[in-house]
Amino acid sequence: MIAGSLILSGRGSSARILNGVCLLLILAALLALMGADIEVYRVDPWQELSRIGRGLVQPAWHDLPGLAQALGQTIAFALLAVALAAPLGLLLAMAFRWLPVRLLCAAVRSVHELFWGLIFMQLYGLGATTGLLAILVPFTGVFAKVFAEIFEQQAAEPSRTLPPGTGGLKRHLYTLIPQSWPALVSYTRYRFECALRSSAILGFIGLPTLGFHLETAFRQGQYPEAGALLWAFLLLIAGIRLWLRPRLVPLYLLAACWLLPETVGFSNGGYLWRFISQDIWPAALLEGDWAALQAWYGDMFSEQVWPGLVQTLLLTQIALVLTGFVILLIYPFASRALAGPVLRWPGRFVLLVLRSTPEMVLAYVFLLLFGPSGLPAVLALALHNGGLIAFLVANGSDAEFKSPIRRPDDPTGLKRYAYIETPRRFPALLALLFYRWEVILRESAIMGILGIATLGFYIDSAFEEIRYDRAFLLILVTALLNMVVDSLSRRLRRLARTDRACRY
């Protein structure tokens, strides 16, 4: 820790600080490797894996209307949620210098969509409202944060042309928003792809999106059906630029309202009060029995919070560093400058598969291969997030390829990778990795099938046992942890001066 703060506080070139940060992260991961629950078991997976493989190669397309409906609803939730969350986020971004706004955004952002879904399900039943809110709420927090960061990066000159005393709203409307408009739009577009993934995954808890059918097919071992759903989702994501035309968006929004599933049989909204006044508090607190309350908190802390926290942090740290290696390994295969205009397409396809396949599916395959431990979780998280960031890094490289920076005497091949592309991409890569840190942290939580007791494992158990008091406490702890990691990564980013480099 002391050595770490020395490296961090040492005044040096930004490259030196960057190296220090990386070294520190790798060191922490190596330490975590010693404490983490990682083991390889002897398994016999080939029968099951060959069935999965066959399902992917020969997907069953027989239920096309059902597939179309699931796709439509996946898009509907994502589209409407983003259409509402982006303007809300913009409003909050304008007020982002107020601490309460920042805290609120950090809080809503730090709870996983699935957990928001589980919470809203208690209030609004299974239906459109639950699905929309589950995406809308955390996304609003993310939009607010990123939009505010985009505003920060704008040049100050235009704003000086305004008369003195111009209010914040006018300042934003006349200078900051027009200045940053392309960045805002491009981020919203990227976020829409994230929303599609979130929307699909909400099916895991019962909303009628793609994940609903995917999870069913997967857990029933109907791999041809699962294959069809996975392929359909890949095509949907791959084709976003083709089908999401700005001019068609209003039409899509109307269609989305029409496509939202109807809430069946849910009549009473009076559960909100019961939920916040009773359900989420331990019985001992409601009865005012302080000794029992103390015992309850003591037990929760020693049996779930602490061990869950430790496992979550260890796995996250290893996954984070492994993600970095995955990115460095695969981004060149998708970059125009390194792989060439044609050969980058297979690379792009691999990245598409990695970032669009839910981690749960990846984790299941690795579970079959290596047996139950932290290993499948770490691999699944690293490949999924690595695929996502490598895609963004490769895009950055391609954007530069078209720009005037390029020179005819630039080296090619491995030299270009080592001396041009990687050094230029690295600050952005690191910034993206820090941004994904909190995502990895949230996602490491969903690995109950591996028999690893992370915080998310206990949250899931609490919901299954209808013990919302426990779920609430554990979600609170997870959210706090997320906020700590978030502020830490912001600090690291400032030190490494990667702020301006990229913003995803």
Add this chain to the structure above:
Amino acid sequence: MPILRRFLALGLLLPALAQAETFVFTAIPDEDESRLQERFGKVADYLGEQLGVEVQYIPVKSYAAAITAFRNNQVQLAWFGGLSGVQARRLVPGSEALAQGYEDQFFKTYFIAHQSAGVDASDTLSDALRGKTFTFGSKGSTSGRLMPEFYLRERFQAAPEDIFSRVGFSGDHSRTIAQVQSGAYQIGAVNFSVWESELEQGKVDPQKVSVIWTTPTYPDYQWTIRGDVDERFGEGFKDQVRQSLLEMKDPDLLASFPRQSFVPASNDDYGPIEDTARAIGLLDE
């Protein structure tokens, strides 16, 4: 006015206004989950004819979602497992177990093992289980979690985490079988009815995975109804529902569960399940 309702749900973020008097039911996701809507849609049609009200089925993804929907009156009737039924009835005072499957009077759990684990079938849980890897089914399942955990604790006087080197939750009976068959886990606990139907369909390789122990029998799945349905749907509605369930004879409908017939059940039948859940700390008090 579905469009208006959707806009309300969207714009005001309010739950959609409910259709006046639709009787809604759900079923915990357990055995074959494919084409749920189609299969349970037929059950809904049957109940609609019998009861003379509109009946709808909504699919859910987890035991907890079924319980929540029942508690919040989004569904009035549910096909629960033993444990989820107990949990639901504790949350909704006045609710009642109406009927259970014929098979549910003597349900059981199989412990299965991969051949490489080297555990032979026996009359008791073998000491050879210690230190192996083990997976339950879903966390809220009676046959995949509650009963196997109870018998493990009784036999070894220890929590599952202390008996096995690793304890997972596969989330589903089919997956438990797949994971033990692939050797990802060495031992698993599975609903006997799912095991037998997968064996019949040829999905199980007896060379690789076999039953090593069977639990004593216990009561499991049942239909549970909310106590306030008579107020809402008219005097005697609850009895009518019970009657319709008991008279369901069409094999095509029964295959959705899959049960050979339904027999009467009461809350008291599930006393042992409640005691067991308390004993292993899944229920408070």
